[in-house]
Amino acid sequence: MVFDVVTSAAEYVRKIVEGCSGLKALLTDDETLSMIGLVYSQLEAYNKGVFLIEKLDTPRSEQMKHMKCLVFVRPNSTNLNILQRELASPKFGEYHIFFSNIVRKTLLEELADSDTSEVVNEVQEYFLDFYAVAPQLFHLNVLPCVLSASVENPILERLVDGISSLFLALKMRPFIRYDAHSQLCRFICERLSVRMDQENTLFDFRRRESNPVVLILDRMQDPLTPLITPWTYEAMIHELIGIKNNRVNLRHSPDARKGYQEVVLDPKQDGFYNVNRYKNYGDLGVNIKSLVDRFQEKARYNHSTSTIEDMMKFLEAYPELRSSSSEVNKHVTLMSELSRLVTSRHLMDVAQLEQDIACRNSLTEHQNQLFKMLQNPHIHIEDKFRLSLIYALRYEEVTQNRLGEIKDTLKKLGLSAERLQLFSSILRYGGNASRTSDIFQNKSILGIVRNTVRRGIVGVENVFAQHVPLIVHIIDDIMKGRLRETEFPFMIPPSGKNVPKEIIIFITGGVTYQESRAVALINGDSQTESEPEISAAANFAQSNGFRVILGGSTVHNSKSFLAEVSRVAYPWK
Template identity: 40%
Template sequence: MVVAAAARDYIHRMLQDISGMKVLILDSQTVSVVSVVYSQSDLLKEEVFLVELVDSISKSRESMTHLKAVYFLRPTSDNIQHLRRHLKSPRFGEYHLFFSNLLKDTQIHVLADSDEQEIVKQVQEFYADFVAVDPYHFTLNILANYVYMLPAVLDPQKLQQYCDRVVDGIAAVFLSLKRRPAIRYQRTSDICKRIAQESSKLMYQQESGLFDFRRAEVSPLLLVLDRRDDPVTPLLNQWTYQAMVHELIGIQDNKVDLKKLGNFPKGQEEVVLSSEQDSFFKANMYENFGDIGMSIKSMVDEFQQLAKSNLNLQTIEDMAKFVDNYPEYRKMHGNVSKHVTLVTEMSKIVEERKLMTVSETEQELACNGGQVAAFEAVTNLLSNDHVSDIDRLRLVMLYALRYEKESPVQLMQLFNKLASQSPKYKPGLVQFLLRQAGVDKRTGDLFGNRDLLNIARNMARGLKGVENVYTQHQPLLFQTMESIVKGRLRDVDYPFVGNHFQQGRVQDVIIFMVGGTTYEEARSVALQNAANPGIRFILGGSVVLNSRRFLKDLEEAQRFTRSSSNVV
């Protein structure tokens, strides 16, 4: 049960079964689906010589009848209209149409009516309607992600579109894995309940025949959670490789855009970070920043040895051997350059923003008690000119989430200080976060101070000490997965939908996070899978968050809520 393999298999089948030269035509969302599991060289092996976007290809009139057109699109009304126009004036020799999710009967009729010249050779549904960024981690890349924070009454249509996209994505994942799950959701979240119920309705009623796979002894579990139950994880600085790159620079569909960091040579302005295509990254993506430096030094030393040996080409055989190994040599050179560049740039950012000092206080806020010391540490950092505006805001938010009930007077002092030090941030954003994700709204034991077991665990961890003060935080998701493994996930907090309860020990779990996942949580999933081979977790979400994206969603939700209130 691996989402990356399922998506790659669909793309492979789509391209392999059509012989000859091909043009691959995608939309703005399926281009992400393909790019994370198929490289340019993979496409060339499948005789794909051109990749186009469906909305731009219609602007060209050049006839290319020697090419076979392979369309891979989401079944949206816009894409169906694009296809209608393309089929009315065909430019390619054959048309093969693949859709990433369920087609409506009306859409099939529209396509049939448009194919007047009978050039469509096949129409199929290949359920890769998700972006598999890692083997056990997928995202839906929902642009208007802030919508999950809005009350249903503000914009019912926007909320329905959001839910529809999530349900489509979840359905595609289970269709690609050929499984039908029992479904549970976070009781305190209306949107989780809605998505869980609509997913159940689709799988058990509307399309029950499609989901009627051979029954396993124990059904897999779909658990729908709300990001607001753990607002701490996306607010923290990260110190493991993949999560740190996303936090400090940004990763989009396994690509890192370096253009905004400086002038890089052409071809190095964007680099790929994929565990499927880069063995060094796969081995080190979850390692601490300090250890990464040592690993990169070893890789550089190895490359220098290889480069030296290639300078001593004495015979024709030596030259022939070098030519045979040249692609591997070039690949290793590119990898060394990429990882050295990333670590160098991140080191600069860490120093400029004094992130080690900031992060130490963040981790104390997230993991340890001591309100007086925390207030003093945050106050001092707010006055520090080297601390950036975004870091000041995150510190106040973390303090507010931790001590909202314990120290309202000190909290107000921090609000005022933040407003004077960082005036560009919207007033009331911290208060808006508390209304969205404060202690009264949360289900889980976020700070490990409600449940006796969690209190004992935190005390034991404190007595033992931690290996690294910067990575002592564990996402709430870690506790949730432990509860599932031990069969202790409370029905009262995470009820089932309908009568589809689970009998026996669950083996496959897909956790969908409405509002977005983080790479820190993806790391927890990978570590949990490695430690418990009897149970497999997959993590999915509406987007992959870093602190900037989480704060942007918060700001947009606040703005929309305010503008709607003014209209009323």
């Protein structure tokens, strides 16, 4: 069975679009439009007869009886009301209605009562209620995502809807484990367990060779990874510019030419991005140059049109040349903007200290370097602030940490009182008293050994890749059967020993592209030689047939993560 969120999502969209012949219109809501757009292009839909794509709530007066209407929406009361109005005065010849998740019986009855013209041809449940970003990554576009475990909270119900939809899309009923120190994680798991019991027939899938497992983890266990500057292509773009539904807004970039002020990063359509999305910053410069050189060779080859034969060859190659030109311009523009930001913000200097604080315990040295960085007028205030938060997380319990002086210095530099409050918020959210994880690899004997080995192996060439996200160690522990049940209990323990070959990790509070990259490397979807811990986990996973999917409430960069942390009033326990 396929263990790939993009393939599963795209298959549902294909069934919707290709399920009937003739001229078609596709009506969606805001969420389902984005879900479709991540896995299926407008051109693909057009080639299958979809000539109109609109929101369900768009006012329509024109009669289009010659077209079949495909409706794909979430099964909620808002969409039901709009559908009822549409069916009361149908504009299309027939309707094929697809809901993105389990539909309540009462909703179906109300919908049937509204179809007085008998134009509804079919109603189906297609379980695409999540955003499939990469084969190993999905999110639910849920903000705020730092939540209280309340039965009345509709956002929590959205998390349960999305995760259960993924189970159904992958045709699995996994064992459920959760972060024992998070009420939120336990609440989600309880609701997932109830959902699967209530819909027992839907979740009655053929048994697999090994039972899959889902682990619901709280972001508070690793508040460090979202704060660390990433140095790989996709993660850098999201951190420094921002990615939303595969789109990057470059309108504020001084080097973005007309036509490239918003670009799309679609690995299916963009070969360079597909190959390089997980590559580090140093390799990207070399690969961009190769891309430009290859394009120049093509352009020179097609330049001569002195004969009819030359003209014919040029016209045959022109679509490919134009596509190559667009790809080259897009990635040169992106790399130019990344380079500008890295240089203007002196991010290499900042990141080197970030990595050292994250991976090594040296209070006096780090204090001296941090105060020197705070006094540097060329470093952006937000980078000084983020660096100080990383320092605070490591040294919060050390008496001589001088956090008061650090905050006073930032205040004098112009940091607002609201931002300064984040020191308290992040320590309440993910400080030592709240988390049980060993993110600095200095609590457990295993962590200390890992950190010592890492420092012994890591060289100058990958000084920006020393920090390893917590999920790498968690995945390694799951694969080797050593993830402690006292820390991560099962909702219903399996009978006998169960080492799952298929692992889903869902992080309430959001994931990062850097964590997604680590999972892709573990799955063997990309290669790394300079990150020994990830390489070791990848070798073990691929030798023993493990696959991992990562999901989260949203995909964070440091800015969005700190915006969520600012909501925190009390630690999760």
